[in-house]
Amino acid sequence: METAAASLAPRPAQIRPPRSTAARPPCAIPFSRADWQTTCAAILATTSTNANGSPRVNGDSNNNMKPALADLDLLPPVSSNLPRPLSITDLSPAPMHGSQLRVAYQGVPGAYSEAAAAKAYPSCDAIPCDQFEVAFQAVELWIADRAVLPVENSLGGSIHRNYDLLLRHRLHIVGEVQLPVHHCLLALPGVRRELLTRVISHPQALAQCELTLNAMGLNVAREAFDDTAAAAEHVAAAGLRDTAAIASARAADLYGLQVLADGIQDDAGNVTRFVMLAREPIIPRTDRPFKTSIVFAHDREGTSVLFKVLSAFAFRDISLTKIESRPHRHRPIRLVDDANVGTAKHFEYMFYIDFQAPWRRCGRKRAHGDPGVHLLPPGARQLPHGHDALGFHHIIIANHLGFLRLRRQQQELIRLMLPLLKGEVMLRMRMYILEWNR
Ligand SMILES: O=C(O)C(=O)C[C@]1(C(=O)O)C=C[C@@H](O)C=C1
Structure with a gap:
């Protein structure tokens, strides 16, 4: 997993030229799939940075309340180049470039879903999306070739939203990956555990660490965030010295946070199961399970x-x-x-x-x-x-x-x-x- 995640090390933002003419709707397919794929697709021009150049936090691109990242001097310079998640308003077809497999996931860089995408499709081009629904639509609209989405965690149980979305959308399950989820408690450099009044993260991550946090004496407020890495990003971007995030070690690297505690999941064998989704079904080999x-x-x-x-x-x-x-x-x-x-x-x-x-x-x-x-x-x-x-x-x-x-x-x-x-x-x-x- 580490190797796969490393292959997703932050790249310069991929700024695509804006679409000049309306692309053909994906339903009119007069030519081959390959042709179609090269003619349709991504809107990654909108996935680089927002107007002030900082990554979005929880869909809020203005962040007026938050000090500029540069002032905080927290993030390595490359972080401002991280792709911003696709949101529902980004979903219009645009020209696609390159031949790398594009894999949509929910969250921002550093999320476990990004690591799962890399495990499922090593060296893919991982596309962050701000909601599960957007990841489904990104594949349906040929903005991405695949989506990798969580359906179940060994501690937290099913991710019901994705079960519902599987029925509402027309994508096919073409594989699954299981990702060991190893949570860290992250805070701004210099922050001590005793100063914390709040822990923020994805609800599944909060549930997966509940007992350990209590055992650590961290009976502080817990607040849900869209994904673990977005929580880490928020702590960094807003300069929160009283708040810790539960997220991956990679999120700590990306957003310039220190690891206060490592391996805080309640079960060492914590695993999340992700499904791989595509527009076309696969032809299963009958010699394999x-x-x-x-x-x-x-x-x-x-x-x-x-x-x-x-x-x-x-x-x-x-x-x-x-x-x-x-x-x-x-x-x-x-x-x-x-x-x-x-x-x-x-x-x-x-x-x-x-x-x-x-x-x-x-x-x-x-x-x-x-x-x-x-x-x-x-x-x-x-x-x-x-x-x-x-x-x-x-x-x-x-x-x-x-x-x-x-x-x-x-x-x-x-x-x-x-x-x-x-x-x-x-x-x-x-x-x-x-x-x-x-
Ligand atoms: O927040 C993230 O990092 C995610 O990838 C989401 C998610 C989830 O939806 O369950 C994935 C794996 C972990 O179980 C915790 C959170």
Whole structure:
């Protein structure tokens, strides 16, 4: 990880010439993808520095209250060249230059997500974005080629926002990386621990260090920031002598802070799992383990279907690697009439399941009592090369079997699946499949 992170050492800001003519919308693709990639994309002219030349803190480019960085003499000169995060207003296509893979992440340089981007795609061009949503859109608008976003931490749990965004956007999961997260307590040079009245950081980082901070006697106010590195940047830029940030050692280097304490995460094995997202699905190699992720809700049976679905996995010895539920966005509440007790309001959920299984497992004969949820058609492996892989990406079976967002190959596969599903629980499910190599 260290090596990969080092490859992201601050570069001079990449100032791109402003767009002179309107770029073609990404949906009109009359030529090859490669052509398209070179014709569309990034707006990194806006990602260098703000008007006063300092990096933005938490989206605030004016920072009137804060002393100029030069006055503080805190930051190494290179820091003012760090790219400023893309924000929603930056998202318009512009010409793309160079051939380096551009990887969007949420946060500012020094964030763990930047290190995860470098681990996933060594020597990539990492593009900071101020929100998860912006990272998704940066890929959709061809400003970036990939996004690397956290979905889960071993201590703090799921990052729900990204689960929701996965459904709202059309990107494919093409891989995942796990990043050991090693937190430091950072403060301005010369500041002692006893002077601190506040610790700021990303909410996940604050949660991951809660016990250690208490054990250190730091029962001070804790305040949430957009990302760990932005918190470090804020301490430096605002010259806060009563505030410490929880962030990486790289953030300390970038923003000229001292490390007051190292390794303050409550669990030494603290790990965050990030997914790699792309516009196009990958073709998984069947000789390697890969994961599949499905999302479903049942229109009539609601939550009670979960047991049936899980039993379908159990009968096939398919091990689940993750299960998550989120509110059903389109129908968060269901009214249920029970003659005995009256009407009840039930909360409705979308269920996200990740599992790891080779193709051959999925087509096994049904065991007695199995509700018959066939996740993949048994014939999938016999399909021409490419079909089997492409077919299972981004499939949604809607209520009335209306197919949304499907490629032709996917539709063919759905047709294959239908006889298997007929009359079974799947027909009444929304299903959305993503899969990725490990
Ligand atoms: O704030 C950062 O540095 C991030 O990259 C975000 C994030 C997260 O969203 O969980 C990533 C890894 C750590 O678990 C803490 C924070």
